[in-house]
Amino acid sequence: MHARRTEYAAWAEHAAWMREALAEAALALEAGEVPVGAVVVRGNQMIARAHNAREASADPTAHAEMLAIRRAAATLGAWRLAGCSLYVTLEPCPMCAGAIVYSRLDAVFYGAADTRAGCCGSLYRLTEDPAFAHDVPAHGGLLAAPCEALLTRFFAAKRPNAKGGPTSCEL
Numbered sequence: 001m002h003a004r005r006t007e008y009a010a011w012a013e014h015a016a017w018m019r020e021a022l023a024e025a026a027l028a029l030e031a032g033e034v035p036v037g038a039v040v041v042r043g044n045q046m047i048a049r050a051h052n053a054r055e056a057s058a059d060p061t062a063h064a065e066m067l068a069i070r071r072a073a074a075t076l077g078a079w080r081l082a083g084c085s086l087y088v089t090l091e092p093c094p095m096c097a098g099a100i101v102y103s104r105l106d107a108v109f110y111g112a113a114d115t116r117a118g119c120c121g122s123l124y125r126l127t128e129d130p131a132f133a134h135d136v137p138a139h140g141g142l143l144a145a146p147c148e149a150l151l152t153r154f155f156a157a158k159r160p161n162a163k164g165g166p167t168s169c170e171l
């Protein structure tokens, strides 16, 4: 019983951070961007939050994860994000998975899987590849349904006749 309670408490904590990432994704949706949000957390403190801003900044690297990682490093005044976890609403692409490894995060939690570009389990497990000196455990499926729902809403509004699920290839 106690173990189950502890497990639930841990899940609830992760889910609470993912809800913050979802709030960021909703801001992206309002701004007409592909709705992906991310937060970086250390201990029980959020140190950075960001949403996809590719259109607004005309920057192909302005994915939510990249911006959140940059802001977290700026907040800490250090490029090493050891002791920090990243929560993101969509499975990271190869670029973001690379940045996750290079920032030495402790862990990454994502919501919706990306079967076309996801590099934390779908196509590849880049962050856990032992070929790299540092590996970052990736945990998918956290509040996947609301994360997917935002993406579906965005793509349905953009292309009413489009078939198929959302993907960060669209980013």
Ligand SMILES: [Zn+2]
Pocket (backbone or CB within 6 Å): 063, 065, 092, 093, 094, 095, 096, 097, 168
């Ligand atoms: Zn990305």
